[in-house]
Amino acid sequence: MIHLENVTKVYPTQKRPALDGVSIDVDKGEFVFLVGPSGSGKSTFLRLVLKEEKPTKGRVHVAGKDLARLSNWKVPHLRRRIGCVFQDFRLLPNKNVFENVAFALEVIGKPRRFIRKVVPEVVELVGLEGKATRMPGELSGGEQQRVAIARAFVNRPQILLADEPTGNIDPATSIGIMKVLDRINRTGTTVVMATHDAAIVDSMRKRVIELEEGQVVRDQTRGVYGQAY
Amino acid sequence: MRAQFVLSEIWIGLRRNLTMTIAVITTVAISLALFGAGLLINQQVTEMRRTWDSQISLTIYLCTDNSPSAVCEENGAATEADREAIQADLDQMSEVASVEYVTAAEAYADFQQRFSNQEALVEATQEGDIPDNFRVKLATPDDYEAVQSAVEGRPGIDTISNDQGVLDRFFGLLDGLKWAALTVAMVQLVAAALLIGNTIRLSAYSRRRETGIMRLVGASNFYIQLPFLLEGAISGLIGGIFASGFIFATKYFLLDRIQSWFQFNVTLGLGSVFYVIGVSIILGVLLCTIASFLTLRRYLRV
Structure with missing residues (x-):
């Protein structure tokens, strides 16, 4: 599903590569934790998958597509197959829960009937039934992140990228978020989650890829966060 | 969409x-x-x-006894012969579409009619103030200068006016x-x-x-x-x-x-x-x- 081959990424303003000869394979339906200290290359990895950045060297394949050969105008179609969740939720404060989730479908031109049918299902899947008309400001951090997850998942992407989704949330609420992500993973969606949260990684017992200074230092199925840091 | x-x-x-x-x-x-x-x-x-441009025409005024221009003073008022010679020459020119001879009386009548709403102007003008003239319509209005220079200075011709300048x-x-x-x-x-x-x-x-x-x-x-x-x-x-x-x-x-x-x-x-x-x-x-x-x-x- 995600395939990196000897990928090096050097940002123009920096000498040290953000990723340095990284090869990673993530299969369909996997749940992968991406761990490592800040600046180890986790975010760069996610940006490469979204084709927000181009690798300096090496190849990136996502969902069977060679991103180097994907023309710019097809990038939106790639992104429709990838859902994204961030630490800061990125909800629209002037839209309610339903509208925030529906927004993702509206802007890719889905018909209204379809939106009315699908959005409530996803809102329920993330555990927000009965809160569809709440505004983001009226929700707790954990609930806001659930809205963000619903929005990322509403178009049934093949891949869900989560960049420290529990970074702004207390540990108790984080467990709920992880349950939602796990539920999504069980529908066959590949989930890649970058995180600093050792407790979560240890409790989930999923595949762990550890990056350090742009290199893969560990790739363990059913791993733990580790002592490296 | x-x-x-x-x-x-x-x-x-x-x-x-x-x-x-x-x-x-x-x-x-x-x-x-x-x-x-x-x-x-x-x-x-x-x-x-x-x-x-399609309306442009030349008006060739003939000399009268009291025309002030040098040509007129030298040759006196236009004679019948001058008038016929000028008419013949104009008729020959390919740039000229038509030549109309207008006597002083006709010119005055025309003037009276055209400015009939400006009484003062009409009253101040007498017959003979506008001399006999040729109204020359041009086939090719762009060539008015050629016609003008061809007849200018001939005996009997006082002034040639065209509306292009204005x-x-x-x-x-x-x-x-x-x-x-x-x-x-x-x-x-x-x-x-x-x-x-x-x-x-x-x-x-x-x-x-x-x-x-x-x-x-x-x-x-x-x-x-x-x-x-x-x-x-x-x-x-x-x-x-x-x-x-x-x-x-x-x-x-x-x-x-x-x-x-x-x-x-x-x-x-x-x-x-x-x-x-x-x-x-x-x-x-x-x-x-x-x-x-x-x-x-x-x-x-x-």
Whole structure:
């Protein structure tokens, strides 16, 4: 599903590569934790998958597509197959829960009937039934992140990228978020989650890829966060 | 494509930067108004030239006993022989379409009739003040100078007048007006384009959260940019509509009024006005859309 081959990424303003000869394979339906200290290359990895950045060297394949050969105008179609969740939720404060989730479908031109049918299902899947008309400001951090997850998942992407989704949330609420992500993973969606949260990684017992200074230092199925840091 | 979604985005964008939107519309309106006025004057001049050029004629005045010019003093009043020789020569010229001999009496009658509403002028003029003359209609009005120089200075000919000189000065004035309007219009159009760019940039900035999410969930570039492009286009359209009022005013209060001073009334038809308005509005919409597009390319990168 995600395939990196000897990928090096050097940002123009920096000498040290953000990723340095990284090869990673993530299969369909996997749940992968991406761990490592800040600046180890986790975010760069996610940006490469979204084709927000181009690798300096090496190849990136996502969902069977060679991103180097994907023309710019097809990038939106790639992104429709990838859902994204961030630490800061990125909800629209002037839209309610339903509208925030529906927004993702509206802007890719889905018909209204379809939106009315699908959005409530996803809102329920993330555990927000009965809160569809709440505004983001009226929700707790954990609930806001659930809205963000619903929005990322509403178009049934093949891949869900989560960049420290529990970074702004207390540990108790984080467990709920992880349950939602796990539920999504069980529908066959590949989930890649970058995180600093050792407790979560240890409790989930999923595949762990550890990056350090742009290199893969560990790739363990059913791993733990580790002592490296 | 969800029309309602796009429309609401445009409305939000226009309302959020209301002051900028007003500035844009004003600038666009002024520049298009001047541009349209320039075009209109241009059409008026072209139209007048065509009418007047086809009407251009020479009037050859013959010497009388008291003509002051040197040729007349030397040769005395035009004789019957002079008159026939001149007529024969004019008839031979290929540039000449027709020659009409007008006696002093006929010229006076014509004068009385033409200025019948200006009594003082008619009373001050006597028969004989306008000498016998030839009215020469030209087959090719451009060649009036050749005809004029061919007969000028011949015995019996006092002066030759043509209306080209007066018209050239008048057209010079209108041309000046036209270029002034077009120059100011160009400067204003550049200002309008920069203002549009700025407005769209503000608009894109204030909606960066929305556009960021749209990008993320895979909205096409077209879909992301469309509200901004339409926002520009609508500003251009509104500016153009205001400008068309000014263009109408230019026609009815400036050009038509000028025409009433002239013998041949060459007023532009409504067709020309609508043509000018159409061109102006299209220019406004295109300019605003292109300016928005160029701005977006820099500020809404994929």
